[in-house]
Amino acid sequence: MRNRNGGIIYFILGIYAVLVSWYYNHSIILAIVHYIIWPIYLIWEILHGRLAHGMWKTIPESYFK
DSSP, rough: HHHHHHHHHHHHHHHHHHHHHHHHOOOHHHHHHHHHHHHHHHHHHHHHHHTTTHHHHHHHHHHHE
């Protein structure tokens, strides 16, 4: 059961990386690349401050409005 939960979290964070990538780039190619390397991409976005000031939750909400 432990591996299954880790896989689900890994998948959800990968989808989150795709949402962030599409929000900033609007490129399918980059979205695919960022899904493949999502841990590095999300760390990069955090370090550059693009997910600061509430953007981490504003980006996913923008897809459901």
